[in-house]
Amino acid sequence: MTTFDEREKGFETAFARDQDMAFRITARRNRLVGTWAAGLMKLTPAETDAYAKAVVQADFEEAGDEDVIRKLLxxxxxxxxxxxxxxVRVALDQQSIEARRQLLELK
Structure with a gap:
């Protein structure tokens, strides 16, 4: 394997790792913001858990955050x-920071 091939493989590995981390941060953020919204709606703990999962699922409807914002709002x-x-957008930003912090602490 040449040095160029090794560098290319290294970049591909780093890209895949970064994409995985971005996905995990977004999923955790959506769960956190779902929990935040459930608190505002005064849901029970069981309802809160189900709602947070529904917010995570809502993010798969389209690219970007608009589907999550639309659901929450x-x-x-x-x-x-x-x-x-x-x-709602401020809460999403705040929970994104918190999600990143939580995942970095796990490493």
């Missing part, structure tokens, strides 16, 4: 929580 408004899209 729709559910919160339906539950008569006084909230706007900006606050």
């Amino acid at each position: 729709g559910d919160l408004v339906s539950a008569n929580v006084d909230i706007d899209e900006a606050r």
